[in-house]
Amino acid sequence: MKLVITIVQDEDTNKLIQRLNQEGFMATKLASTGGFLKTGNTTIFVGVEESKVEDVIEIIKEVCKTTKQMSLLNQPIASMTEGYISYPIEVSVGGATIFVVDVEKYLKI
Amino acid sequence: MKLVITIVQDEDTNKLIQRLNQEGFMATKLASTGGFLKTGNTTIFVGVEESKVEDVIEIIKEVCKTTKQMSLLNQPIASMTEGYISYPIEVSVGGATIFVVDVEKYLKI
Amino acid sequence: MKLVITIVQDEDTNKLIQRLNQEGFMATKLASTGGFLKTGNTTIFVGVEESKVEDVIEIIKEVCKTTKQMSLLNQPIASMTEGYISYPIEVSVGGATIFVVDVEKYLKI
Ligand code: NI
Ligand code: NI
Numbered sequence: 001m002k003l004v005i006t007i008v009q010d011e012d013t014n015k016l017i018q019r020l021n022q023e024g025f026m027a028t029k030l031a032s033t034g035g036f037l038k039t040g041n042t043t044i045f046v047g048v049e050e051s052k053v054e055d056v057i058e059i060i061k062e063v064c065k066t067t068k069q070m071s072l073l074n075q076p077i078a079s080m081t082e083g084y085i086s087y088p089i090e091v092s093v094g095g096a097t098i099f100v101v102d103v104e105k106y107l108k109i
Numbered sequence: 110m111k112l113v114i115t116i117v118q119d120e121d122t123n124k125l126i127q128r129l130n131q132e133g134f135m136a137t138k139l140a141s142t143g144g145f146l147k148t149g150n151t152t153i154f155v156g157v158e159e160s161k162v163e164d165v166i167e168i169i170k171e172v173c174k175t176t177k178q179m180s181l182l183n184q185p186i187a188s189m190t191e192g193y194i195s196y197p198i199e200v201s202v203g204g205a206t207i208f209v210v211d212v213e214k215y216l217k218i
Numbered sequence: 219m220k221l222v223i224t225i226v227q228d229e230d231t232n233k234l235i236q237r238l239n240q241e242g243f244m245a246t247k248l249a250s251t252g253g254f255l256k257t258g259n260t261t262i263f264v265g266v267e268e269s270k271v272e273d274v275i276e277i278i279k280e281v282c283k284t285t286k287q288m289s290l291l292n293q294p295i296a297s298m299t300e301g302y303i304s305y306p307i308e309v310s311v312g313g314a315t316i317f318v319v320d321v322e323k324y325l326k327i
Protein backbone atom coordinates (compact mmCIF):
# COMPACT_ATOMS: atom_id res chain seq x y z
CA MET A 1 0.00 0.00 0.00
CA LYS A 2 1.19 3.51 -0.77
CA LEU A 3 0.04 6.92 0.31
CA VAL A 4 0.09 9.47 -2.50
CA ILE A 5 0.33 12.96 -1.02
CA THR A 6 -0.34 15.59 -3.63
CA ILE A 7 -0.47 19.35 -3.36
CA VAL A 8 -2.60 20.91 -6.08
CA GLN A 9 -4.10 24.27 -6.85
CA ASP A 10 -7.45 24.99 -5.18
CA GLU A 11 -9.19 25.32 -8.52
CA ASP A 12 -8.18 21.80 -9.58
CA THR A 13 -9.20 20.17 -6.29
CA ASN A 14 -12.84 19.32 -6.89
CA LYS A 15 -12.28 17.99 -10.39
CA LEU A 16 -9.36 15.86 -9.17
CA ILE A 17 -11.30 14.37 -6.23
CA GLN A 18 -14.23 13.65 -8.57
CA ARG A 19 -12.00 11.94 -11.15
CA LEU A 20 -10.22 9.90 -8.46
CA ASN A 21 -13.57 8.77 -7.01
CA GLN A 22 -14.88 7.85 -10.48
CA GLU A 23 -11.84 5.61 -10.97
CA GLY A 24 -12.42 3.98 -7.58
CA PHE A 25 -9.73 5.79 -5.56
CA MET A 26 -10.51 7.25 -2.16
CA ALA A 27 -9.12 10.71 -1.60
CA THR A 28 -9.07 12.87 1.52
CA LYS A 29 -8.74 16.61 1.18
CA LEU A 30 -6.76 18.60 3.75
CA ALA A 31 -6.91 22.37 3.88
CA SER A 32 -3.51 23.85 3.12
CA THR A 33 -2.05 27.21 2.23
CA GLY A 34 1.06 28.67 0.69
CA GLY A 35 4.22 26.89 -0.13
CA PHE A 36 4.79 24.52 -2.98
CA LEU A 37 2.51 26.36 -5.33
CA LYS A 38 2.22 30.10 -5.03
CA THR A 39 -1.57 30.44 -5.18
CA GLY A 40 -4.06 28.81 -2.80
CA ASN A 41 -3.52 25.09 -2.71
CA THR A 42 -4.95 21.92 -1.25
CA THR A 43 -3.22 18.80 0.01
CA ILE A 44 -4.86 15.52 -0.95
CA PHE A 45 -4.13 12.07 0.50
CA VAL A 46 -4.84 9.05 -1.71
CA GLY A 47 -4.38 5.58 -0.27
CA VAL A 48 -3.65 3.18 -3.12
CA GLU A 49 -2.35 -0.28 -3.95
CA GLU A 50 1.24 -0.23 -5.22
CA SER A 51 0.11 -1.48 -8.64
CA LYS A 52 -2.24 1.49 -9.04
CA VAL A 53 0.16 4.31 -8.08
CA GLU A 54 0.90 5.11 -11.72
CA ASP A 55 -2.82 5.29 -12.51
CA VAL A 56 -3.27 7.87 -9.74
CA ILE A 57 -0.29 9.90 -10.97
CA GLU A 58 -1.71 9.77 -14.49
CA ILE A 59 -5.04 11.19 -13.28
CA ILE A 60 -3.27 13.97 -11.35
CA LYS A 61 -1.25 14.82 -14.47
CA GLU A 62 -4.38 14.98 -16.63
CA VAL A 63 -6.38 17.16 -14.24
CA CYS A 64 -3.61 19.40 -12.90
CA LYS A 65 -1.23 19.75 -15.83
CA THR A 66 0.51 23.10 -16.13
CA THR A 67 -0.84 25.17 -18.97
CA LYS A 68 0.37 28.46 -20.39
CA GLN A 69 -2.17 31.27 -20.32
CA MET A 70 -1.88 34.82 -21.50
CA SER A 71 -2.32 37.39 -18.76
CA LEU A 72 -2.13 41.19 -18.85
CA LEU A 73 0.73 42.79 -16.94
CA ASN A 74 0.03 46.40 -16.06
CA GLN A 75 3.21 48.46 -16.23
CA PRO A 76 3.32 52.10 -15.13
CA ILE A 77 4.28 54.54 -17.86
CA ALA A 78 7.36 56.55 -16.81
CA SER A 79 6.45 59.71 -18.68
CA MET A 80 2.96 60.01 -17.21
CA THR A 81 1.83 60.73 -13.66
CA GLU A 82 -0.82 58.11 -13.75
CA GLY A 83 -1.07 55.57 -16.49
CA TYR A 84 -0.32 51.99 -17.32
CA ILE A 85 0.45 50.05 -20.45
CA SER A 86 -0.91 46.52 -20.40
CA TYR A 87 1.56 43.94 -21.74
CA PRO A 88 0.28 40.47 -22.44
CA ILE A 89 2.56 37.96 -20.68
CA GLU A 90 2.55 34.19 -20.55
CA VAL A 91 1.89 32.69 -17.13
CA SER A 92 1.82 29.06 -16.01
CA VAL A 93 -1.27 27.83 -14.23
CA GLY A 94 -2.05 24.46 -12.69
CA GLY A 95 0.63 22.04 -11.70
CA ALA A 96 0.99 19.66 -8.76
CA THR A 97 3.61 18.33 -6.38
CA ILE A 98 3.41 14.60 -5.71
CA PHE A 99 5.04 12.57 -2.91
CA VAL A 100 4.60 8.79 -2.81
CA VAL A 101 5.20 7.33 0.65
CA ASP A 102 5.24 3.65 1.62
CA VAL A 103 2.51 2.44 3.95
CA GLU A 104 3.68 -0.38 6.24
CA LYS A 105 0.25 -1.21 7.52
CA TYR A 106 -3.16 -0.32 6.15
CA LEU A 107 -6.45 -0.94 7.91
CA LYS A 108 -10.06 -0.10 7.32
CA ILE A 109 -12.22 -0.67 10.37
CA MET B 110 9.17 5.53 15.36
CA LYS B 111 6.01 5.32 13.31
CA LEU B 112 3.46 7.86 12.21
CA VAL B 113 -0.11 6.60 12.41
CA ILE B 114 -2.29 8.60 10.02
CA THR B 115 -5.93 7.94 10.65
CA ILE B 116 -9.02 9.38 9.00
CA VAL B 117 -12.06 9.20 11.25
CA GLN B 118 -15.56 10.62 11.32
CA ASP B 119 -15.87 14.11 12.79
CA GLU B 120 -18.13 12.88 15.58
CA ASP B 121 -15.50 10.40 16.82
CA THR B 122 -12.63 12.90 16.74
CA ASN B 123 -12.81 14.45 20.19
CA LYS B 124 -13.35 11.17 21.99
CA LEU B 125 -10.45 9.58 20.09
CA ILE B 126 -8.03 12.45 20.83
CA GLN B 127 -9.07 12.35 24.50
CA ARG B 128 -8.56 8.56 24.74
CA LEU B 129 -5.17 8.78 22.98
CA ASN B 130 -4.03 11.55 25.35
CA GLN B 131 -5.20 9.58 28.39
CA GLU B 132 -3.07 6.66 27.26
CA GLY B 133 -0.08 8.96 26.79
CA PHE B 134 -0.15 9.32 23.00
CA MET B 135 0.20 12.71 21.36
CA ALA B 136 -2.22 13.32 18.53
CA THR B 137 -2.47 16.20 16.08
CA LYS B 138 -5.75 16.91 14.39
CA LEU B 139 -5.84 18.15 10.79
CA ALA B 140 -8.98 19.50 9.23
CA SER B 141 -10.08 17.33 6.34
CA THR B 142 -13.11 16.81 4.18
CA GLY B 143 -14.63 14.24 1.89
CA GLY B 144 -13.01 11.16 0.60
CA PHE B 145 -12.31 8.01 2.55
CA LEU B 146 -15.43 8.29 4.64
CA LYS B 147 -18.48 9.83 3.08
CA THR B 148 -19.50 12.15 5.93
CA GLY B 149 -17.34 14.92 7.42
CA ASN B 150 -14.05 13.51 8.57
CA THR B 151 -10.86 14.46 10.34
CA THR B 152 -7.29 13.34 9.75
CA ILE B 153 -5.27 12.64 12.90
CA PHE B 154 -1.49 12.17 13.12
CA VAL B 155 -0.17 10.09 16.00
CA GLY B 156 3.59 9.76 16.46
CA VAL B 157 4.31 6.51 18.28
CA GLU B 158 7.04 4.03 19.16
CA GLU B 159 6.95 0.91 16.96
CA SER B 160 6.10 -1.24 20.01
CA LYS B 161 2.99 0.83 20.72
CA VAL B 162 1.47 0.91 17.22
CA GLU B 163 -0.91 -1.94 18.02
CA ASP B 164 -2.08 -0.13 21.18
CA VAL B 165 -2.95 2.94 19.11
CA ILE B 166 -4.80 0.83 16.54
CA GLU B 167 -6.70 -0.89 19.36
CA ILE B 168 -7.84 2.49 20.72
CA ILE B 169 -8.95 3.65 17.26
CA LYS B 170 -10.90 0.40 16.82
CA GLU B 171 -12.63 0.82 20.17
CA VAL B 172 -13.61 4.47 19.63
CA CYS B 173 -14.38 4.42 15.91
CA LYS B 174 -15.75 0.94 15.31
CA THR B 175 -18.46 0.69 12.68
CA THR B 176 -21.87 0.12 14.17
CA LYS B 177 -25.19 -0.59 12.51
CA GLN B 178 -27.95 1.89 13.25
CA MET B 179 -31.50 1.97 12.13
CA SER B 180 -32.38 5.01 10.05
CA LEU B 181 -35.61 6.02 8.38
CA LEU B 182 -35.59 6.07 4.60
CA ASN B 183 -38.33 8.25 3.16
CA GLN B 184 -39.68 6.78 -0.01
CA PRO B 185 -42.23 8.59 -2.18
CA ILE B 186 -45.52 6.77 -2.62
CA ALA B 187 -46.26 6.22 -6.32
CA SER B 188 -50.01 6.41 -6.06
CA MET B 189 -50.09 9.74 -4.26
CA THR B 190 -49.14 13.20 -5.47
CA GLU B 191 -47.33 14.04 -2.29
CA GLY B 192 -46.57 11.49 0.34
CA TYR B 193 -43.80 9.32 1.69
CA ILE B 194 -43.62 6.01 3.47
CA SER B 195 -40.77 5.81 5.99
CA TYR B 196 -38.88 2.51 5.82
CA PRO B 197 -36.44 1.72 8.59
CA ILE B 198 -33.08 0.79 7.02
CA GLU B 199 -29.80 -0.32 8.54
CA VAL B 200 -26.89 2.11 8.01
CA SER B 201 -23.26 1.81 9.06
CA VAL B 202 -21.79 4.65 11.11
CA GLY B 203 -18.30 5.18 12.44
CA GLY B 204 -15.29 3.49 10.94
CA ALA B 205 -11.75 4.65 10.31
CA THR B 206 -9.01 4.36 7.74
CA ILE B 207 -5.53 3.82 9.18
CA PHE B 208 -2.13 4.20 7.47
CA VAL B 209 1.06 3.37 9.38
CA VAL B 210 4.12 5.06 7.91
CA ASP B 211 7.75 4.59 9.00
CA VAL B 212 9.49 7.60 10.52
CA GLU B 213 13.22 7.66 9.75
CA LYS B 214 14.02 10.45 12.13
CA TYR B 215 12.01 11.83 15.02
CA LEU B 216 12.88 14.95 16.99
CA LYS B 217 11.29 17.02 19.68
CA ILE B 218 12.93 20.38 20.13
CA MET C 219 13.72 12.67 -1.32
CA LYS C 220 12.36 13.09 2.17
CA LEU C 221 9.22 14.65 3.55
CA VAL C 222 9.81 16.61 6.73
CA ILE C 223 6.54 16.86 8.68
CA THR C 224 6.83 19.36 11.47
CA ILE C 225 4.26 20.52 14.01
CA VAL C 226 5.03 23.97 15.35
CA GLN C 227 3.31 26.62 17.41
CA ASP C 228 1.02 28.94 15.44
CA GLU C 229 3.09 31.98 16.37
CA ASP C 230 6.26 30.48 14.84
CA THR C 231 4.58 29.42 11.60
CA ASN C 232 4.95 32.51 9.44
CA LYS C 233 8.56 33.12 10.42
CA LEU C 234 9.42 29.48 9.76
CA ILE C 235 7.77 29.40 6.32
CA GLN C 236 9.53 32.67 5.42
CA ARG C 237 12.95 31.36 6.53
CA LEU C 238 12.44 28.06 4.69
CA ASN C 239 11.47 29.92 1.50
CA GLN C 240 14.48 32.24 1.81
CA GLU C 241 16.75 29.19 1.95
CA GLY C 242 15.06 27.70 -1.10
CA PHE C 243 12.83 25.13 0.58
CA MET C 244 9.18 24.77 -0.36
CA ALA C 245 6.84 24.42 2.58
CA THR C 246 3.12 23.70 2.69
CA LYS C 247 1.09 24.71 5.72
CA LEU C 248 -1.77 22.54 6.93
CA ALA C 249 -4.23 23.77 9.52
CA SER C 250 -4.01 21.68 12.65
CA THR C 251 -5.16 21.83 16.24
CA GLY C 252 -4.38 20.32 19.60
CA GLY C 253 -2.13 17.43 20.31
CA PHE C 254 1.62 17.47 20.20
CA LEU C 255 1.94 21.00 21.49
CA LYS C 256 -0.65 22.25 23.91
CA THR C 257 -1.37 25.64 22.32
CA GLY C 258 -2.61 26.21 18.77
CA ASN C 259 -0.30 24.58 16.31
CA THR C 260 0.31 24.19 12.61
CA THR C 261 1.55 21.22 10.63
CA ILE C 262 4.06 22.02 7.88
CA PHE C 263 5.21 19.70 5.08
CA VAL C 264 8.65 20.33 3.58
CA GLY C 265 9.77 18.23 0.63
CA VAL C 266 13.57 18.10 0.62
CA GLU C 267 16.55 16.29 -0.85
CA GLU C 268 18.08 13.78 1.59
CA SER C 269 21.31 15.83 1.74
CA LYS C 270 19.39 18.91 2.90
CA VAL C 271 17.31 17.35 5.70
CA GLU C 272 19.73 18.53 8.37
CA ASP C 273 19.60 22.08 7.00
CA VAL C 274 15.82 22.09 7.32
CA ILE C 275 15.99 20.71 10.87
CA GLU C 276 18.56 23.40 11.73
CA ILE C 277 16.20 26.14 10.51
CA ILE C 278 13.28 24.67 12.49
CA LYS C 279 15.49 24.56 15.60
CA GLU C 280 16.54 28.18 15.16
CA VAL C 281 13.02 29.53 14.60
CA CYS C 282 11.06 27.30 16.98
CA LYS C 283 13.50 26.64 19.81
CA THR C 284 11.95 26.35 23.24
CA THR C 285 12.66 29.36 25.40
CA LYS C 286 11.93 29.99 29.03
CA GLN C 287 9.77 33.02 29.71
CA MET C 288 8.56 34.47 32.97
CA SER C 289 4.80 34.50 33.29
CA LEU C 290 2.59 35.65 36.15
CA LEU C 291 0.59 32.95 37.90
CA ASN C 292 -2.41 34.39 39.74
CA GLN C 293 -3.05 32.49 42.94
CA PRO C 294 -6.12 33.16 45.08
CA ILE C 295 -5.38 34.30 48.62
CA ALA C 296 -7.02 31.95 51.13
CA SER C 297 -7.65 34.57 53.78
CA MET C 298 -9.45 37.00 51.50
CA THR C 299 -12.82 36.69 49.75
CA GLU C 300 -11.50 38.12 46.54
CA GLY C 301 -7.85 38.63 45.90
CA TYR C 302 -4.90 37.12 44.12
CA ILE C 303 -1.16 37.16 44.60
CA SER C 304 0.76 37.09 41.35
CA TYR C 305 3.75 34.72 41.40
CA PRO C 306 6.21 34.93 38.54
CA ILE C 307 6.71 31.42 37.12
CA GLU C 308 8.93 30.11 34.35
CA VAL C 309 7.06 28.70 31.34
CA SER C 310 8.42 27.08 28.18
CA VAL C 311 7.28 28.52 24.86
CA GLY C 312 8.04 27.47 21.32
CA GLY C 313 9.18 23.98 20.45
CA ALA C 314 8.48 21.70 17.52
CA THR C 315 7.88 18.06 16.76
CA ILE C 316 9.65 16.77 13.63
CA PHE C 317 9.02 13.56 11.67
CA VAL C 318 11.20 12.70 8.67
CA VAL C 319 9.54 10.26 6.27
CA ASP C 320 11.09 8.67 3.19
CA VAL C 321 9.59 9.60 -0.17
CA GLU C 322 9.77 6.75 -2.70
CA LYS C 323 8.74 8.86 -5.63
CA TYR C 324 8.67 12.62 -6.07
CA LEU C 325 7.19 14.47 -9.00
CA LYS C 326 6.52 18.03 -9.93
CA ILE C 327 4.17 18.37 -12.88
NI1 NI D 1 2.88 -1.35 0.69
NI1 NI E 1 11.12 3.84 13.41
Ligand code: NI
Pocket residue numbers: 219220268320321322
Ligand atom coordinates in the same frame (compact mmCIF):
# COMPACT_ATOMS: atom_id res chain seq x y z
NI1 NI F 1 14.51 9.56 -1.20
